[in-house]
Amino acid sequence: MPQNAAPAARPTAAELDLLQVLWRVGPADAKAVHEALLPDRPDATYATVLRQLQVMHAKGLLTRDEDHRPHLYAPVQAQDKLQQSLVKDFIARAFAGSGKALVLAALKNHVSAKDRAEIRQLLAKNTGEDA
Numbered sequence: 001m002p003q004n005a006a007p008a009a010r011p012t013a014a015e016l017d018l019l020q021v022l023w024r025v026g027p028a029d030a031k032a033v034h035e036a037l038l039p040d041r042p043d044a045t046y047a048t049v050l051r052q053l054q055v056m057h058a059k060g061l062l063t064r065d066e067d068h069r070p071h072l073y074a075p076v077q078a079q080d081k082l083q084q085s086l087v088k089d090f091i092a093r094a095f096a097g098s099g100k101a102l103v104l105a106a107l108k109n110h111v112s113a114k115d116r117a118e119i120r121q122l123l124a125k126n127t128g129e130d131a
Helices: 013-025 030-037 047-059 077-094 097-108 111-126
Strands: 062-065 070-076
Touching: 013 030, 013 047, 013 070, 013 077, 013 097, 047 062, 047 070, 077 097
Parallel strands: none
Antiparallel strands: 062 070
8 A cells, every 4th residue: 555545434334235246256246246145235225335335435445346337345355364454553542452362362262172272273383382
């Protein structure tokens, strides 16, 4: 990103739902996004999805291919890049910049025994130690 460019807008929870759909299905029109969203959000209307996509485009979260009718929307950022940015921001705001504090909080209450074992194996693999 150029130095003078404004950082991308932080997506709302509803916008993240639509981004998840677009990351999964790829560039899509509002109808396809609406249909893909319905299993998780049966209350979502086509008009609401279309309007939200338009807002997200205006915020710089989505590109819009206007050469196609209907318009095709796609995320500006790859999923992992946006997630890393959101986590970095969250760590800065909620954990005073400490990634360790975030990990300890997550491990305390939000990770199953099976997941802990997998994490131990990954850490051992990355440090060359035995699990």
